[in-house]
Amino acid sequence: MQNSKYTVLMSVYYKEKPEYLSLSIESMLNQTVKPDEFIIVKDGPLTTELDEVINNFVTAYPKTFNIIVNETNLGLGPALAKGIENSKNELIARMDSDDYVVSTRCERQLEKFREDPKLGMVGSYEAEFVDDIDNVISIHRVPSENDEIERFMHRRCSVLHPTVMYKKSAVLKSGNYQSVLLYEDYDLFARMVLEYHIKSYNIPEPLYYIRTSEDFFKRRGGIKYAKTVLKFKWGQYRKGYMSLMDFCISGLGQAFVCVLPNSLRKIFYMKFLRK
Incomplete structure (x- = not known):
């Protein structure tokens, strides 16, 4: 596939569970179009178990992984901003450290960018599950077309953060991630869509499985x-x-x-x- 190079961007901090992190990384490595680069930002010191998971993947895929270490926990926004700045590819796929994606997620998003070069961001629906991906309790749907995404953004975030693949240039043009408590994604995407008019699209299928619980x-x-x-x-x-x-x-x-x-x-x- 032409223009198939992309970077995966993930931030990890000490509260994550090692087994969830391993599943999340594996699901991205098992994509039908495999990532050219996998950036993991260690946002502050991690547990021995989390470090071991990451080290095992780095050993197995030494040419793929780029590990960025923050000496202290900076928060999600600043951590991801570092990852964006250090990406060697124009296309970057976000991934959270405790979720799972279907194997064709990135292939489908790459196809959209190839079909429409004006796109700056492509997301999808997400399936919310408890404990196991077979136990889906709901589907989070968002508008698909750019004009709908723009209208919706005035009241709610119309792009689901961990589902997105975006262009590095579009994120940097819009000011990159900033330190905004709980709303790093909405803050960035509102700037991209409403201020800089970055063309966006959401694939109307759940290509991403997000872990949830009563704590949600x-x-x-x-x-x-x-x-x-x-x-x-x-x-x-x-x-x-x-x-x-x-x-x-x-x-x-x-x-x-x-x-x-x-x-x-x-x-x-x-x-x-x-x-």
């Missing part, structure tokens, strides 16, 4: 989380990325969901935000 809903609750939501989305309003109406519906609405009991918050997510 707990982590998205509480007064502290609600304040973070409001701060970020007010900032989006101040930048002109959303209207006051968008802020009221998206920001205030999400903050309200944050303060609901966890059982009700789970019902809301599953009924209105997932299928």
Whole structure:
């Protein structure tokens, strides 16, 4: 396949589980079009077990892996920004350290870039699973076409972060990842789509399997989380990325969901935000 070189970008920190990390890396190495480079950013000191997993892959694929070490934990945004800057390829595929992807994910995304050279970012749906990839509990769907992605971005992030393959030049043009608590992805993608008008597309199939649990809903609750939501989305309003109406519906609405009991918050997510 022409133009098939791409980099995988992953950040790892000490709380990850070694078995999940191993499965995640293997699923990317088993792509039908294999990565030319695999960047792992060690975001701060890792456990011995995590280091062992990474070292085993580096030993097996010494020409593929590029390990970047942060002496202290910088957070996801700055860690990924380093990876973007150090990528040797124009096309970069994001991957989280505890998930799984189907073997044709990157081939399908590369095909889209080849079909439309103006594209700067290609994502997909994601399947949310508990414990095992055969136990899918929901499908997270997002708009497919560029105009739909742009409209949707005014209220919710219309590109699912770990599913994306994007162009290095498009990310750097848009200011790269920045340190934005909980919203590194939305912050970057809003700039790419709404300010720099980077053409985007989402493949309307779940090519990515994201691990979830009861903690998923707990982590998205509480007064502290609600304040973070409001701060970020007010900032989006101040930048002109959303209207006051968008802020009221998206920001205030999400903050309200944050303060609901966890059982009700789970019902809301599953009924209105997932299928």
